Structures are given as structure tokens and as C-alpha cells.
Amino acid sequence: MSFKSLLSQWPLIQQLKTGARGTGLEVMTERTRNLRPKNEGAEVARSICPYCGVGCGQLVFHKEGKLVSIEGDPQSPISRGHLCPKGADTFELHTHPGRLKKVKYRAPYAREWTEIDLEEAMDMVAARMWDTRNRTFQEQKDGQCLMQTTAMAHLGGATLDNEENYLIKKLFTAGLGMVCLSNQARI
Numbered sequence: 001m002s003f004k005s006l007l008s009q010w011p012l013i014q015q016l017k018t019g020a021r022g023t024g025l026e027v028m029t030e031r032t033r034n035l036r037p038k039n040e041g042a043e044v045a046r047s048i049c050p051y052c053g054v055g056c057g058q059l060v061f062h063k064e065g066k067l068v069s070i071e072g073d074p075q076s077p078i079s080r081g082h083l084c085p086k087g088a089d090t091f092e093l094h095t096h097p098g099r100l101k102k103v104k105y106r107a108p109y110a111r112e113w114t115e116i117d118l119e120e121a122m123d124m125v126a127a128r129m130w131d132t133r134n135r136t137f138q139e140q141k142d143g144q145c146l147m148q149t150t151a152m153a154h155l156g157g158a159t160l161d162n163e164e165n166y167l168i169k170k171l172f173t174a175g176l177g178m179v180c181l182s183n184q185a186r187i
Contacts, residue, residue: 039068043061044060050090051090054078054158057075057076058090059071059073067095071083102115103121137149149179154172154182156181
């Protein structure tokens with residue numbers, strides 16, 4: 001390729017030739033024109049930032065079962081597409097090679113942590129909750145119907161909406177008899 005043809009491809013020369021303002025295609029190199037967004041062709045799912053409880057909207061881009069990108073949702077009435085530094089790092093939270101992917105468990109009096117399956121961990125939590133409820137449940141007190149336990153509590157996250165809080169309250173009060181319920185948004 002000659003020097004003259006190479007020079008004629010330079011964006012500044014293209015701008016001078018065409019009289020363009022320097023804000024369009026004339027200022028782009030061939031490489032720049034061929035660039036594509038990293039989330040092109042990816043599916044998108046709407047989500048909420050997992051951090052502080054403000055509830056900023058996020059767009060989660062995924063392709064072929066792999067996470068591609070997480071960005072602020074411009075349609076979110078709360079954040080209008082903006083994310084704080086923590087929210088902007090949600091992608092790395094999920095993809096960092098040092099992220100723990102197994103449940104760590106340390107049995108009572110044990111010195112070492114062991115890895116257990118998520119299903120086993122969930123079963124342990126459910127069994128312990130049910131055992132606590134059964135041991136501490138009071139049906140009556142002084143001849144009055146009580147039907148409660150004060151040995152367990154629930155603290156909801158601030159990103160829960162009214163409907164979720166309503167269902168949690170019904171499940172934990174009517175289903176388990178818990179009376180100690182609150183929400184992070186109140187604290």
C-alpha cells in the first residue's frame with residue numbers, strides 16, 4: 001500500500017475532504033467501524049442489585065448459559081440506568097475466580113471447615129428451624145390460646161416489595177408461629 005493511499009484513509013484527511021464535522025463515520029477507522037458490543041446477541045433478564053437495599057435495576061446479559069455482562073437498567077424508576085461502584089461490580093461478584101461456589105460448613109466443636117452440597121445445607125437449615133419451632137412452640141399460656149414461638153426471628157431485606165413481605169409474614173406467623181418479624185427498611 002502506498003503512502004498516498006495510506007494517508008487518504010486517515011480520518012482527519014477524510015474529514016477535510018468531505019467537510020464533515022468530525023462526529024460521524026469519517027472519523028472512524030475500519031477497526032472501529034467493525035466493533036460490536038460485548039452483549040450483542042445475548043438474552044437479557046431484568047434484576048435488582050443485591051447490595052444496599054435501594055433496589056436499583058440491573059440488566060443481566062447471558063449467552064449460551066454464560067454470564068456476559070451486568071449493567072444498569074435505564075428503565076428502572078429508582079436508578080434510571082445508574083449503578084454505584086458496588087452495583088457496577090456485580091458482574092465480577094459472579095465471575096471472579098476466587099468466588100466460593102460450594103457451601104462451607106463447620107460442625108459444632110470442629111476445627112476445620114468442610115464442603116457440603118447446597119441441598120444438604122438447605123435441609124440442615126430447614127431441619128433446625130423445624131426442631132427449634134417444635135421445642136419452643138407454645139400452644140397456650142395461662143389458659144389462653146397462644147400458638148407462637150419467640151425462639152426464632154426473621155429480618156427481611158429492604159429490596160423486598162410489599163407483596164413479598166406480606167407472603168413472608170403469613171408464612172412465618174401463621175405457618176411457623178413466629179412473632180419476631182421485621183424488615184431492614186424499618187431499621
